[in-house]
Amino acid sequence: MKKSVSIIAAAVLMSGLALAKEVKVGVVLPLTGPIAAFGQTSNDGLQIAYEQNNKLKNGDTVKLIVLDDRGDKVEAATAVKRLLDKDGVTVILGEVASGNSMAMAPVAERAKTPMITHASTNPRVTKGKKYVTRACFIDPFQGAVMAKYALDNGMKTAVVVTDAKQDYSVGLAKAFKKAYTKGGGKILKTVLINSGDKDFNAQVSTIKAANPSIIAFTGYYPEAALLVKQARAMGVNVPFIGADGVGFPELVKIGGKAAEGFMYTDHFNEAAASSPEAKAYVEAYHKKYNKTADSMGALAADAYGMILSAMNKCIDEGKASDDKECINQNLRNTKGYKGITGVINIDKNGNAVKSAVINEVKDGKFEYKTTVNP
Secondary structure (H helix, E strand, O other): OHHHHHHHHHHHHHHOHHHOOEEEEEEEEOOOOOOHHHHHHHHHHHHHHHHHOOEOOOOOEEEEEEEEOOOOHHHHHHHHHHHHHOOOOOEEEOOOOHHHHHHHHHHHHHOOOOEEEOOOOOHHHOOOOOOEEEOOOOHHHHHHHHHHHHHHOOOOEEEEEEEOOOHHHHHHHHHHHHHHHHOOOEEEEEEEEOOOOOOOHHHHHHHHHHOOOEEEEOOOHHHHHHHHHHHHHOOOOOOEEEOOOOOOHHHHHHHHHHHOOOEEEEOOOHHHOOOHHHHHHHHHHHHHHOOOOOHHHHHHHHHHHHHHHHHHHHHHOOOOOOOHHHHHHHHHOOOOEEEOOEEEEEOOOOOEEOOEEEEEEEOOEEEEEEEEOO
């Protein structure tokens, strides 16, 4: 009898089932603070993806440890240190804002721990980094998409609105200006704002005096909503175009009817979801939250899916699911990953090469207009 038990135990050990372990993924998001909507919807999408799949092919279980950095750079870096030192995570997922991701990246680099940001689009997030990857396209691409759309629709003069406190905004503005002027457009003025500002009357007066054919807004939704509302109230009726930082319900909730016609580039629109992966995600999202699936949630789900794919490849290679070097290499070598936001290929710099969509506020909703390929 003892011999039979020993044989069974040995078989179990050989199968790897008895060796199944918990692999920790640390997540850093702005769940509170000025851009909390980004973090909250990112977490919503992440939880959908986690519920759909939290087991690796060798039986290991993935555990998420989510921390709130309140949208602050210092707290973002501190959160990574805690996840590494106290929680012993294998991978870091986050952040949303580029400035916060840039604060986190050096910590991950020093610890030689793979980090994947789902939504930080500033090129400097991954520049010169070996352990940082992203699941989203970068600002030069969406800046060029903004510029091309404006020029293709006859909007040849622009005022650029830049949030001086946000690395994301500064980088995006630079990308838009470069593509717009190269395409024959003329930048009439660059208007500066700061995160947290409420009164934009002075800036609107400057925009009105410049009389552009389009206003390129490169900041986030709180300021976008207030600026467009005050601009319309002061008789500025030219189109606004922005990027992924403005596409949140708060744009309409705060801006009201003034937000009508506001266009922006984005990573995802459920109206354009055609792949089996995207359809399954949207269905699950509707069932759990009873609301429209947004881009931040879809991106977070894709980043999580890329992590699991990288871990499973390590297992296929005969390595441990928590082998940081192996996971990092597989993330950086991602090709043809079929994600919710489209097919993702990672280039030599750790950046995702993928398509973008253009949305427009219409009747208080974000309406899909078109898809632009890289």
